[in-house]
Amino acid sequence: MKRFLPIIALLGLTGFALAQNSSMPDQTRSTAQQEQETDAASAQHQSARSFEGTIEKAGGKLVLQETSTQTAYQLDDQDKAKQYLGKNVKVMATMDPKTNTLHVVDISPAESR
Numbered sequence: 001m002k003r004f005l006p007i008i009a010l011l012g013l014t015g016f017a018l019a020q021n022s023s024m025p026d027q028t029r030s031t032a033q034q035e036q037e038t039d040a041a042s043a044q045h046q047s048a049r050s051f052e053g054t055i056e057k058a059g060g061k062l063v064l065q066e067t068s069t070q071t072a073y074q075l076d077d078q079d080k081a082k083q084y085l086g087k088n089v090k091v092m093a094t095m096d097p098k099t100n101t102l103h104v105v106d107i108s109p110a111e112s113r
Contacts, residue, residue, distance in 0.1 A: 048105045051091045055084040055107075064091055064102060077104040084109070 051073065053066040062081040063072045067088075073095070075081045081104070088110040093102035 046094050048092045048094050051093060051095075051102060052089070052110050053091075054088055055081050055086065057085065064089070071100075074099065074101040075104055076101055077107075080104055080107050 051064055051066055052068070053064045055062055055075075056065050056072075057063075058072060062075055062078050062085065064075055064081075065072050075091075075093075084107055089107050090110045091102060091107050092105040094105070095102055
């Protein structure tokens, strides 16, 4: 009988754990939401890269008109960009591909060639 006592206790704890897991759908959903938020955060914290082009006005906002691809990128930091209006610049930023927005780390004049 002493041999069966630990087995019975183990089975009881296993049943208890299973019952608790089946009653946690809200926690499972919040875990999925946390994973989505983590994915979004990691996308925003990707490595910054360099973009070169001209700061221009488009639709009342300042954008970077990239030289190599002729793509206009929205800039999230209008204050950093306004002093370079009409000038060639190098922008260190991460890009949000969904909104085509550059999250500006730094803006500096482009090197003359």
